[in-house]
Amino acid sequence: MGYFKRMILQNKDELSEVVIRNYKESDFxxxxxxxxxxxxPPYPSEAWWNEEQLMNHVTLFPDGALCVEVNGSLAGSMTxxxxDFNPKHPEHTWNEITDEGYIRNHNANGNTLYVVDIxxxxxxxxxxxxxxLMQSMYETVVHKGLDRLLGGGRLPGYYKHAEKMSIDAYVEAVVNGEMKDPVASFxxxxxxxxxxxxxDYLEDEESHNYALLMEWRNPFKAI
Structure with missing residues (x-):
């Protein structure tokens, strides 16, 4: 059974039909x-999806391949x-944990849904x-009885402040609501x-290669 959610949401001055579903080969x-x-740019174009990666997403873990439509037109995706995540050893890179986006290391018995991309x-x-889309992935975490959703969020606002602030100070200011970052604040x-x-999470000039690892814990499980 796949994922399917239909909603009516405000789109500028009108209401639009929104559907969240599993994406498939015809969407690639x-x-x-x-x-x-x-x-x-400056985000590297080689980091965009290719068809081989997308095919792996829909064959190795279709539950983790979601897209959103607005009035029948594709508007976004999340993968x-x-x-199997050990919070005592959180260090990793995006390439390591996602197999460079090919997810051939997908572990059907893993305890954590890791966000590859949104x-x-x-x-x-x-x-x-x-x-x-994020809410839909939270529902997937609950449905599959996982411990958490986890992912490394880019920090694309950091380059504007890097000369004056350490990455720790920047993240603290964003988390405290004193500053806004396009990804972390979202x-x-x-x-x-x-x-x-x-x-060194991901080659990303704006973030100075940093990321903020963030989780959402399954409220039905004690970790």
């Missing part, structure tokens, strides 16, 4: 276009895999679609909580 070309729109087309970013609004700062 449009999903790659969404990556291009969502992650423009995850299962890993992106929303810029034209749809005022509809809270990213938040609804994840906080989605209910994610910080775990640790990870250096």
């Amino acid at each position: 070309l449009e999903l790659i276009k969404i990556q291009e729109e969502s992650f423009p 995850g895999l299962l890993v 992106c929303i087309r810029p034209a749809f970013r005022k509809m809270d679609l990213g938040k609804w 994840l906080l609004r989605c209910g994610r909580t910080p775990v640790s700062i990870v250096a």
Whole structure:
């Protein structure tokens, strides 16, 4: 059984039908276009999805391959895999834990749903679609009886402050609500909580290669 959710959400001055579902092979070309729109330079183009990666997503862990449609048009996607995470040893890179996005290391017996990627087309970013996709992944965590959802969030606002602030001070200011970061602040609004700062997580000029590892714990499980 796949995932399917239908909602009616506000889209500018009108109401739109929104569907969240598992993506499939016929969606691949449009999903790659969404990556291009969502992650423009200086984000490296080689980090956008390719068809081999997407095929692995839908065959190795289709439950972790979600997309969102607005009035029948693809507007974004979110991808995850299962890993066996030890919170006492949180250090890792994006390439290591996601197998460079190919998720061949997906562990069907893992305790954690790890977010590989989330992106929303810029034209749809005022509809809270990213938040609804995140909520759908939380539901997947509960449905599968996992411990948590986990992921490393980019810190694309850091480059503006890097000369004057350490990464620790920047993250503390964002978490305390004193500053806003395009990704970390969004994840906080989605209910994610910080775990640790990870250096050399992903080649990302804006974030100075840092990421903030953040989790959402399954409220039905004591960890």
